[in-house]
Amino acid sequence: MKLTLWTYEGPPHIGAMRVATALTDVHYVLHAPQGDTYADLLFTMIERNGRRPPVTYTTFQARDLGGDTAQLFQDAVSGAYERFQPGAMLVGASCTAELIQDDPAGLSAALALPVPVVPLELPAYQKKENWGAAETLYRLVRSLVTPRPRAAGDATASVRRPLCNILGPTALGFRHRDDVTEIARLLGQIGVDIHVVAPLGASAADLSRLGEADFNVVLYPEVAGPAAQWLKKSCGQPMTSVVPIGIGATREFIAEVARLAGIEPPAHLIGAPSRAAWYSRSVDSTYLTGKRVFIFGDATHAIAAARVARDELGFTVVGLGTYSRESAREVRAAASQYGLEALITDDYLEVEAAAAALHPELILGTQMERHIAKRLGVPCAVISAPVHVQDFPARYSPQMGFEGANVIFDSWVHPLMMGLEEHLLAMFRDDFEFHDKAASSHLGHTSAPVVAAATAPAAAPVEAIRQASPATVPADATAADGVRWDPDAEKELLKIPFFVRGKARRNTERFALQKGVNTISVGTIYDAKAHFGR
Amino acid sequence: MSAMPDRGCTEQATAVKLVRSARGQREVFCGLTGIVWLHRKIQDAFFLVVGSRTCAHLIQSAAGVMIFAEPRFGTAIIDERDLAGLADVNDELDRVVEQLLSRRPEIKLLFLVGSCPSEVIKLDLGRAAARLSRSFEPRVRIRHYSGSGIETTFTQGEDACLASLVPTLVTSERRQLLIAGSLPDIVEDQFRRLFAAMGLDAVAFLPARRANEFPEIGPGTDVLLAQPFLADTGRALTERGCRLLTAPFPFGAEGTTAWLKAGASAFGIGEAAFDDATRDARSRAEASVARYAPELSGKRVFFFPDSQLEVPLARFLSRELGMGLAEVGTPFLHRSHLAAELEMLPADTVVVEGQDVEAQLDRCRAEKPDLTVCGLGLANPLEAEGLTTKWSIELVFSPVHGYEQAGDLAELFARPFVRRLRLAV
Ligand code: SF4
Ligand code: SF4
Numbered sequence: 001m002k003l004t005l006w007t008y009e010g011p012p013h014i015g016a017m018r019v020a021t022a023l024t025d026v027h028y029v030l031h032a033p034q035g036d037t038y039a040d041l042l043f044t045m046i047e048r049n050g051r052r053p054p055v056t057y058t059t060f061q062a063r064d065l066g067g068d069t070a071q072l073f074q075d076a077v078s079g080a081y082e083r084f085q086p087g088a089m090l091v092g093a094s095c096t097a098e099l100i101q102d103d104p105a106g107l108s109a110a111l112a113l114p115v116p117v118v119p120l121e122l123p124a125y126q127k128k129e130n131w132g133a134a135e136t137l138y139r140l141v142r143s144l145v146t147p148r149p150r151a152a153g154d155a156t157a158s159v160r161r162p163l164c165n166i167l168g169p170t171a172l173g174f175r176h177r178d179d180v181t182e183i184a185r186l187l188g189q190i191g192v193d194i195h196v197v198a199p200l201g202a203s204a205a206d207l208s209r210l211g212e213a214d215f216n217v218v219l220y221p222e223v224a225g226p227a228a229q230w231l232k233k234s235c236g237q238p239m240t241s242v243v244p245i246g247i248g249a250t251r252e253f254i255a256e257v258a259r260l261a262g263i264e265p266p267a268h269l270i271g272a273p274s275r276a277a278w279y280s281r282s283v284d285s286t287y288l289t290g291k292r293v294f295i296f297g298d299a300t301h302a303i304a305a306a307r308v309a310r311d312e313l314g315f316t317v318v319g320l321g322t323y324s325r326e327s328a329r330e331v332r333a334a335a336s337q338y339g340l341e342a343l344i345t346d347d348y349l350e351v352e353a354a355a356a357a358l359h360p361e362l363i364l365g366t367q368m369e370r371h372i373a374k375r376l377g378v379p380c381a382v383i384s385a386p387v388h389v390q391d392f393p394a395r396y397s398p399q400m401g402f403e404g405a406n407v408i409f410d411s412w413v414h415p416l417m418m419g420l421e422e423h424l425l426a427m428f429r430d431d432f433e434f435h436d437k438a439a440s441s442h443l444g445h446t447s448a449p450v451v452a453a454a455t456a457p458a459a460a461p462v463e464a465i466r467q468a469s470p471a472t473v474p475a476d477a478t479a480a481d482g483v484r485w486d487p488d489a490e491k492e493l494l495k496i497p498f499f500v501r502g503k504a505r506r507n508t509e510r511f512a513l514q515k516g517v518n519t520i521s522v523g524t525i526y527d528a529k530a531h532f533g534r
Numbered sequence: 535m536s537a538m539p540d541r542g543c544t545e546q547a548t549a550v551k552l553v554r555s556a557r558g559q560r561e562v563f564c565g566l567t568g569i570v571w572l573h574r575k576i577q578d579a580f581f582l583v584v585g586s587r588t589c590a591h592l593i594q595s596a597a598g599v600m601i602f603a604e605p606r607f608g609t610a611i612i613d614e615r616d617l618a619g620l621a622d623v624n625d626e627l628d629r630v631v632e633q634l635l636s637r638r639p640e641i642k643l644l645f646l647v648g649s650c651p652s653e654v655i656k657l658d659l660g661r662a663a664a665r666l667s668r669s670f671e672p673r674v675r676i677r678h679y680s681g682s683g684i685e686t687t688f689t690q691g692e693d694a695c696l697a698s699l700v701p702t703l704v705t706s707e708r709r710q711l712l713i714a715g716s717l718p719d720i721v722e723d724q725f726r727r728l729f730a731a732m733g734l735d736a737v738a739f740l741p742a743r744r745a746n747e748f749p750e751i752g753p754g755t756d757v758l759l760a761q762p763f764l765a766d767t768g769r770a771l772t773e774r775g776c777r778l779l780t781a782p783f784p785f786g787a788e789g790t791t792a793w794l795k796a797g798a799s800a801f802g803i804g805e806a807a808f809d810d811a812t813r814d815a816r817s818r819a820e821a822s823v824a825r826y827a828p829e830l831s832g833k834r835v836f837f838f839p840d841s842q843l844e845v846p847l848a849r850f851l852s853r854e855l856g857m858g859l860a861e862v863g864t865p866f867l868h869r870s871h872l873a874a875e876l877e878m879l880p881a882d883t884v885v886v887e888g889q890d891v892e893a894q895l896d897r898c899r900a901e902k903p904d905l906t907v908c909g910l911g912l913a914n915p916l917e918a919e920g921l922t923t924k925w926s927i928e929l930v931f932s933p934v935h936g937y938e939q940a941g942d943l944a945e946l947f948a949r950p951f952v953r954r955l956r957l958a959v
Contacts (some may be wrong), residue, residue, distance in 0.1 A: 001616055003582075003627035003634060005608045010591040033650045035564025035683030038592045040911030050918030052911065062653070062684040076559065083892060095586035096650035096684070099617075124586060125614045349604070453819040 006348050006368060008323035008386055012122035012132025013094050014039055019054040019136040019223075020090055021171035022199040023207075027086035029077045030070070031097035032103055032273070046389050047172050057078040060097075070102045077108050081115070087204030088144065089113065090136065092120035096131045114205065118143045128346075130222045130298065130324060133170055137199060138226040144208040150236030161193045162261035165237075168220030168226055169200035174301065174385045176200060178398035179219060183244065185403050187217070189269055190254055192261050211235035215260040219243065219400070221300055222324065245304035246312055247274050247405045276409040280313055288413065292365040294319040294360035296343065296351055296369055297384025299327030302398075303334040305364050305383045308408060310338065318358045319343060321351065323366075348372070354359040357508055362416060367391065379415035483512045484519045492522045507532045552883070554869060558890025561911055562840060562865055563596060564683030564692025566647065570597045571931060572695055573606045575716040578642040578745050581607040582634065583681070584659060585649030586626060596927075603840070606641070608634070612651055623657055623660060624665075631666055635674055642673075643745035645695065648680035677702065687865040689763040689841045689930065692716060696740060699748065700770035705749035710736035711797050712776065713762030714768070718933040720742065724815075725784075725936060727735035728794060731811035732803045739847075740767075741762035751776055756800045757947070758793060760784060760935060765868045782874045784935045785843075785943060786817035792874070817938035822941025823854050826948040831856030833904035839863035839889050840909055840926040847907075847929065849878045855944060859883050860903040863894060905950060922950045 013030060020028040021043050030036070037057050058076045060069045077091060091104040105119030106493040120140050122132045143319045143451045147473070166183060169176035177200070184194055195213035196206045198259045216231055218224045240259050243380040244253035251270055258265035279285060295305045298320045309315040320335045321343025328344045335342035343354050356362060363380040364371040367388045373380030382391050383399075397411075398404040485493070496504050504525070511528035512520050542557055569581040583589050590609035597605075607699045610630045615621045635641060644666075646659045655743075659678040667676045679698035681691040696714065711734060713725060722739055729737045738749035749755075753775035759768060762783050772778055781796035791812065798808045835857050837844040844864040851857040859880065867887040869876070874883070886894070898906060900917070906916055906923045913923040924947055934943040 001610050001621070001623070001630055003608055003630045004587075004590050004611050005605060006594055007590050009587075009588060011587040014591065015587075033564065033683035034560040034562055035566060035592055035650070036588055036688065037561045037911060038563055038567075038595055040561070041909070042595060044912070044914040045910050048914060050914055052915045057559060057561075060684065062682075065654070065684065079892075095588045096654055099651060099654045123614070124588065125612060128587065327669055496852055 001296075004347075008366065008368060010042075010347050011095060011124050012127045012129060012135070013092060013124065014042070014483055015045070015129040015132025015134070015223075016090060016120055016122060016136040016212050017053055017055055018090065018129075018133050018170040018172050019140070020055065021049070022169065022201070023052075023054075023089040024201065024203045026090060026204055027054045027056065027080050027084045028090040028092070029056045029073070029080050029104075029108075030058070030092060030094055031073050031076075031102060032057045032059070032094035033061070033096050036094050036096075043171055043501065044343075046387070047392055049171070049387070050411060053171075054084065065100065069097075069100060070107055073097075073102055073104060074107050076110060077117075078111055078113070081111075086115060088118060088140070088207075089120050090117040090120055090140070092122055093124075096185070097125035098124050116143055126234075131326060132227050133223045137167075137223060138230060140199075140207055141227040142208060142230060144204060145211045145231070145235065146208075147234035148211050148236075149234075160360035161191060162215075162263060163193050163195045163213045164215050164217050164257070165195050166197040166217045166263070167239075167489070168218055168222075168224035169197065170220075171200070172385070173200075173220065174382070174387050174391060175397060175399045175404075176220070178396055179400040179404065182398035182401040182403050183219060185216065186244070186250075186254070186269075187257065190257050190261070190265060191263050192257060196477075204343045206216045211237070213237060214422075215361050216240060217257065220328070222298055227333070243300050243304055244400045245301070245404060246308035246408070247277055247309055247402065249304060249501075250274075250401055250405065274405050276312065276405040277415075279409050285314075286371055288416070289314045291315045291361045291416065292318045292359065293362045293364055293382070294355045294358055294369075296321045296323070296355075296363075296365040298322060299324050299331050301384035302331060306334060306338060309364070309412075312405070312509070313409070313412065315362070319354055319358055321345065321354070352376075359503065361503075362411065362412065381415055412482075482518065486519050486521050487526055489520045489522050492525055505531070540609045553885045553887060554890040556886050556894065558888075558893065560687075560865070560889040560891065561838070561891040561909060563688040563909070564592070565652075565681035565686025565688065565694060566593055566649065566683075567596045567688055568681060568691030568695060569593055569607045569647065572692060572716060572741070576643060576741050576742065576745065578640060578744055579606065579645060580634065580638060580641045580643070581645045581647055582631065583607070583609040583647045583649055584652045584657060585609055585612065585647075586651045587611055589649045589651075597599075597634055598765075605640075607636075612655070617655070620766045623655070624662060627657075627662055629665065631670075631676075634638055637668060642675065644670075644674055644676045646676065646678040647691075647695075648682055648685075650682045650684050653680065653682050653684060670858065689761070689843075689935040690765075690866070692761070693764050693766050695902065697766035699741065700751070700767060700774060703774070704750040705774070707752050707754050707843065708750065708841060709754040709801075710735065710738055710749075710756075711801065712738045712740060712749060712751060712757045712771070713760050713769065714740045714756050714757055715759055715764055717760050717935055718943045720931050721935050721939065724938055725794075728811055728815065728937075729797065732798055732807050734798070734801050734803060756797070758797050760870060761843075762846055762868065762872055763866075765866075765871065768871065780871070780874055782849065782878060783843075785846045786854045786940050787816055787823055787937060788854055789846060789850060790819065790935070790937050790940065791816055810823065812937075819937035819940040824945045826944040829857050829948045829951050830944070832858070834858040834860045834901070835905045835907060835947070836860040836898050836901055836903035837862045837864070837888070838894065838898075838906070838908035838926070839865040840907075841930050842866055842868075843926075843929055844907070845872050845875045845879070845885065848883070849875050850943070851947060852880055852883075853878060854940075855947070857905075857947075860901045861886060861894075861897065863889065905947065907947075922954055924950050 020026050043053045057074050091108045091125050108117045169180050215237050216228045218228045218239050231237045240256050242253040242256050244250040254265050254269050293309050295302050302322050304391050306317045306320050310317055317338045320340050322331045323346040332342045348368045362376050363369050363384045366384050366386050370380050397407045508525050508528040573581050614624045644665050648659050663676045663678040677698050679694040742748045751774050757771050757776050757778050761896040768778050779796045782792045784790040784793040844862050848859050848862045854860055861884050863886045906921050907926050913925050916923050933939050
């Protein structure tokens with residue numbers, strides 16, 4: 001038993017729903033009590049789907065438990081088949097139905113429906129959402145695709161362009177819709193045609209044709225990994241390993257795809273004009289150098305973000321972690337490249353404590369970290385699920401490919417102070433317009449001073465009705481235990497521009513503690529500055 | 535139960551209205567959802583769900599996710615070790631409670647909230663609460679109730695919570711009016727002022743804002759229910775010797791007047807004193823409701839079942855705003871608590887108790903109502919089909935009771951139309 005306040009991932013059947021909802025004609029019958037229907041609103045509200053998720057819940061009640069919940073389940077399956085006429089069905093149990101052991105697989109098989117019915121075993125007391133999505137896609141692929149070992153040099157391959165599937169995008173995925181558009185276009189430019197995109201937008205019939213492609217592009221390994229492995233083994237389809245997030249990775253992706261397709265990568269693509277690269281080299285970006293970033297998310301996005309942060313923006317990665325224990329190994333390996341110990345946890349309080357201790361200047365995370373960042377008064381950008389309504393923007397905003405790199409540049413840099421602006425603030429800091437409480441004009445609420453950061457986010461209407469309780473995170477500006485500031489040092493501190501003052505104070509106190517200095521003098525400030533100087 | 539044939543609709547003409555009962559698939563929250571507003575109301579209480587990751591995800595999704603640094607609710611997630619008997623579930627629960635209470639010393643009242651999984655594995659939270667009380671009373675009081683989806687629908691979670699408190703309240707013979715059902719503080723204060731103006735100061739509220747402010751009750755207590763979903767709470771209060779007053783519920787000017795009057799009459803307050811105390815607020819309410827009548831009158835509204843507020847709200851919309859009622863769905867109809875409300879509905883109103891969601895969607899599409907009141911899972915899909923909708927959850931989360939909120943309540947229903955009119959896209 002574990003005490004949980006907020007969770008990064010839902011139960012595994014939510015993952016199954018993300019797959020079912022992404023598909024066009026697959027219906028999911030979930031043996032579950034009525035309250036579990038809350039899951040529909042994730043799709044209809046957060047993603048603003050205009051279609052109900054294709055899910056029938058049996059909604060058994062206590063009075064049914066003594067009787068025949070199995071019959072109830074069978075009726076729900078045949079009723080859903082009659083009404084929705086799906087191309088294939090998924091059947092399974094949620095946490096409660098798992099305990100009553102009604103055997104959805106056997107019960108639905110007994111109905112002998114004229115469409116494939118794929119039973120899902122998603123252990124709700126062990127596994128979580130991403131695992132559920134991956135398992136669901138894998139089960140569907142296994143049931144619908146006929147294995148076809150590929151002879152080397154498939155006869156048709158020579159007379160047409162190379163053909164690939166794109167695997168992994170689901171409903172409720174972070175920017176999946178736009179990533180697919182971006183990567184499909186890129187593949188076209190490389191000279192590869194797209195056979196099936198799955199699950200997003202695919203039908204059951206499309207899934208059954210997956211084996212005909214030459215290889216698979218795995219966009220989201222968390223979801224598509226097991227299915228792609230099976231296709232590799234059973235249909236001889238190789239798969240991509242590079243996730244094209246960032247300029248460097250996109251170039252590697254192009255090279256990998258070209259190799260799998262057996263074609264020359266177009267030279268103009270490899271040297272592709274990405275505005276992000278130039279923006280990053282332009283002088284205004286100098287101020288980005290060495291900004292401390294804390295990164296947390298699903299494994300794929302966290303690892304990719306760390307690379308982009310260091311290599312393409314010149315940041316310093318001070319923390320890297322993931323909530324997906326399944327991918328702990330990969331994230332640990334990545335973290336070691338930055339000289340870091342990876343943070344593997346699904347407890348947001350631990351993430352908050354780690355972030356607070358590392359004094360980052362930018363947090364890249366999920367919507368959970370957005371709230372942590374608000375409380376810490378640190379700028380933040382979202383890089384990974386779990387996401388909320390504002391992470392489904394109306395405009396085109398992929399994370400992948402060259403356009404994705406541009407989007408990333410904008411969305412990570414905008415929360416920060418502009419370079420020239422930082423410079424001007426320093427010059428004019430004594431003018432009356434410039435004081436600690438005046439935020440720079442392009443910044444929204446994220447630049448509010450720490451004290452103000454406890455106000456409620458008002459993005460979702462339901463939330464706006466309520467108000468936040470006071471933040472429990474202590475403001476960082478009070479002196480650390482046992483260290484005093486002498487009055488001259490206090491005055492000197494006030495001469496430091498306000499947007500770096502907090503850091504100067506913390507660094508000085510940290511330095512004083514390390515050196516056993518009890519009273520901070522003006523000298524201590526400069527000793528600390530020299531010590532931490534970068 | 536429940537083979538195919540007895541799902542669907544059965545009709546039954548009550549004394550006044552046609553009430554159908556529907557059985558089938560439901561699209562409603564479970565009782566855990568009540569924690570979202572209850573924990574705000576009782577400011578030193580913590581709600582610990584003993585359940586699964588699904589339960590944790592439900593509350594988080596209903597709450598709109600992470601508004602509070604550390605919320606006063608959480609889930610003790612049962613895992614495979616507990617189920618396989620590798621860990622003793624009761625010991626595990628004790629450990630989690632200890633961990634929680636040592637981290638949160640400000641908590642004075644802890645609710646262990648049962649879920650479907652805890653009920654199916656027959657985890658006895660009553661015994662757990664008694665056991666833990668021995669270690670933590672008097673610092674923390676520990677109570678339990680079930681918010682499970684197999685037992686409770688949405689607002690029934692609040693009913694179960696309040697009903698669990700009633701037997702623990704101290705007995706008092708004192709003559710007083712008790713208002714049961716959680717209301718926003720601002721609304722409570724308005725009601726308190728109105729009764730005080732009539733000369734009635736002995737007014738108590740259940741739940742109270744803090745654990746040590748819970749009312750004493752007994753034979754001198756007359757109860758006004760502020761919410762229509764308090765079946766068990768009402769019964770528990772009667773068992774303690776309290777007298778339940780029956781009245782329409784305080785929605786809209788008319789409902790609020792009738793509700794206040796039921797309280798006033800029980801305490802012998804005369805017409806004149808009542809009118810003097812309520813006149814101003816009442817005419818303010820009538821005027822602010824009337825502002826929305828042009829938008830709403832003559833339009834037809836269809837309610838999907840959600841909070842049990844549907845019948846009183848339908849009465850308000852039909853009588854004070856002139857709306858037509860296409861169908862009034864409600865998850866559960868408490869016939870005696872709602873007797874006065876049913877009386878006031880137009881004679882041909884169709885009230886449907888329970889749900890068979892696909893059939894109901896078919897009826898709704900066929901009806902093409904001007905406004906559909908439904909849950910968040912259905913609202914956008916119905917909008918995409920061209921229907922105008924109002925999310926029902928907002929009716930539970932916003933202050934809508936009493937005179938001063940009557941205009942806001944009308945506005946909630948008018949807003950979707952106003953928006954449609956404004957938009958040119
Ligand atoms: S319906 Fe049951 S299992 Fe589902 S969230 Fe509610 S209490 Fe938990
Ligand atoms: S503020 Fe609201 S909308 Fe924004 S991420 Fe948080 S919960 Fe979601």
